Amino acid sequence: MTFERTAFAQTVLDPGVFAARRRTVMDAYGPGSVLVVAAAGHALRNGDVDHEWRQSSDFWYLTGFDEPETLLVLVPGRADGEAVAFVRPRDPAQEVWHGRRVGVEGAIARLGVDQAFDLKDFDEQLANLVEGAKQLCWHVGRDPALDQRLIRVTRRHRATPRLHLDGPDFFADLAAVMGELRLIKGPAEIEALRRAAKLTAEAHNEAMRVCQSGMNERQLQAVVEFVFRAGGAARVGYGSIVARGDNATILHYVENDQMIGPSDLVLIDAGGEVAYQTADITRTFPASGRFSPEQRAVYEVVLQAEHAAIALCTPEHRFVEVHERAVQVLTEGLVKIGLLRGDVEQLIQDEKYKRFYMHRTSHWLGMDVHDAGRYHDSLPTGNLSRQLVPGMVLTVEPGLYIAADDTEVPERFRGIGVRIEDDILITAGAPEVLTADCIKEIDDIERIVGTGGRWVAAVDPAFGDPF
Ligand code: GLY
Ligand code: MN
Ligand code: MN
Numbered sequence: 001m002t003f004e005r006t007a008f009a010q011t012v013l014d015p016g017v018f019a020a021r022r023r024t025v026m027d028a029y030g031p032g033s034v035l036v037v038a039a040a041g042h043a044l045r046n047g048d049v050d051h052e053w054r055q056s057s058d059f060w061y062l063t064g065f066d067e068p069e070t071l072l073v074l075v076p077g078r079a080d081g082e083a084v085a086f087v088r089p090r091d092p093a094q095e096v097w098h099g100r101r102v103g104v105e106g107a108i109a110r111l112g113v114d115q116a117f118d119l120k121d122f123d124e125q126l127a128n129l130v131e132g133a134k135q136l137c138w139h140v141g142r143d144p145a146l147d148q149r150l151i152r153v154t155r156r157h158r159a160t161p162r163l164h165l166d167g168p169d170f171f172a173d174l175a176a177v178m179g180e181l182r183l184i185k186g187p188a189e190i191e192a193l194r195r196a197a198k199l200t201a202e203a204h205n206e207a208m209r210v211c212q213s214g215m216n217e218r219q220l221q222a223v224v225e226f227v228f229r230a231g232g233a234a235r236v237g238y239g240s241i242v243a244r245g246d247n248a249t250i251l252h253y254v255e256n257d258q259m260i261g262p263s264d265l266v267l268i269d270a271g272g273e274v275a276y277q278t279a280d281i282t283r284t285f286p287a288s289g290r291f292s293p294e295q296r297a298v299y300e301v302v303l304q305a306e307h308a309a310i311a312l313c314t315p316e317h318r319f320v321e322v323h324e325r326a327v328q329v330l331t332e333g334l335v336k337i338g339l340l341r342g343d344v345e346q347l348i349q350d351e352k353y354k355r356f357y358m359h360r361t362s363h364w365l366g367m368d369v370h371d372a373g374r375y376h377d378s379l380p381t382g383n384l385s386r387q388l389v390p391g392m393v394l395t396v397e398p399g400l401y402i403a404a405d406d407t408e409v410p411e412r413f414r415g416i417g418v419r420i421e422d423d424i425l426i427t428a429g430a431p432e433v434l435t436a437d438c439i440k441e442i443d444d445i446e447r448i449v450g451t452g453g454r455w456v457a458a459v460d461p462a463f464g465d466p467f
Contacts, residue, residue: 081114183373228272237278248417301333397421
């Protein structure tokens with residue numbers, strides 16, 4: 001894979017992209033509103049070690065700026081400048097220990113804002129910025145300390161009415177509007193998603209090539225995550241799932257510490273994050289390179305459901321139809337292979353498929369793996385599943401999970417878990433499968449498993465004893 005890194009970085013970090021997004025969100029609220037957007041803080045992991053830091057998605061979406069603690073205030077229509085940033089000041093001693101800062105001096109150029117202040121001036125400046133404003137908008141309830149701080153500052157005129165003019169009377173949650181903006185991806189986001197998807201596809205292909213029985217789940221996790229980072233991903237988009245055998249029937253399996261046996265299927269659900277956009281791929285394959293007849297039967301049903309559901313990812317359809325199609329094909333398949341008995345329509349109506357398929361088929365995908373944006377249009381008559389629109393990106397991820405202790409199914413089916421997940425861009429025409437490079441047809445899987453890594457020469461199973 002060759003990526004033109006410089007050109008790509010320019011696309012995704014183009015200051016014009018972030019300025020245009022700030023314009024859009026300010027226009028959505030209009031004059032009289034003050035918007036406060038906070039960067040991510042730090043979360044203590046243990047002792048004096050923090051969890052890996054990542055910028056808040058909404059903050060990055062509006063700034064492309066990855067320093068912690070920063071606060072952005074947007075005041076649509078303000079004559080002295082609509083965008084104001086509050087940043088950590090330059091501090092050589094702190095920077096030696098914790099990294100570079102742009103400081104107040106560098107913030108205007110780096111963030112493309114109109115004014116910049118030291119973080120310590122936030123309360124005082126905000127009190128001025130909200131005077132005369134009608135509403136204050138922020139991510140209400142996300143950070144209790146920020147909630148308290150904003151309420152205190154913007155209620156100052158109540159506490160000391162002779163000293164301060166009016167503050168806003170209305171408080172609004174910014175999350176919904178931000179979610180709607182993020183739901184329709186622009187060219188820079190689509191480019192980053194394509195990169196993340198291509199890289200993640202290759203990482204899963206590599207895991208299939210390197211897999212051999214006797215390896216530990218964690219060793220395969222290392223292979224996948226090696227390819228992510230070697231290919232330019234900053235981090236994983238979510239915790240990788242590597243699940244052998246019946247571990248695959250645990251939907252959010254996280255331990256990743258068991259040995260892979262020769263007759264196991266291996267389910268890997270993992271995605272790399274590139275320029276703050278994550279892919280989300282699941283593949284399931286036999287460690288030996290050969291599906292057993294039961295594994296093949298279940299896999300074929302899931303694959304058929306996935307193909308059928310992907311075909312509905314067009315602007316002619318609503319979000320829920322993708323799920324309904326998957327449920328239809330899965331239920332037909334369950335009857336065909338003898339795991340359910342009865343009339344397909346009745347089985348669907350009675351939700352009998354839920355014993356083997358207990359999750360939904362899709363979610364929005366973008367900066368967050370379960371990305372922002374509503375799934376329904378609110379109508380006076382109730383909620384209606386949303387029409388798909390070009391620029392939306394969603395996953396399609398049907399699966400079948402047969403519990404190891406389900407004594408009502410033939411023993412040879414027990415403990416089989418299969419999920420197949422791809423990432424789809426809605427276009428004006430046919431669905432664009434961003435993850436199309438990731439192998440999933442049975443013949444292709446049987447051909448590639450165990451053929452040896454392209455990026456990771458080999459993994460010695462004996463090296464991976466967990467404890
Ligand atoms: N990896 C989380 C999901 O597939 O939704
Ligand atoms: Mn998913
Ligand atoms: Mn997934």
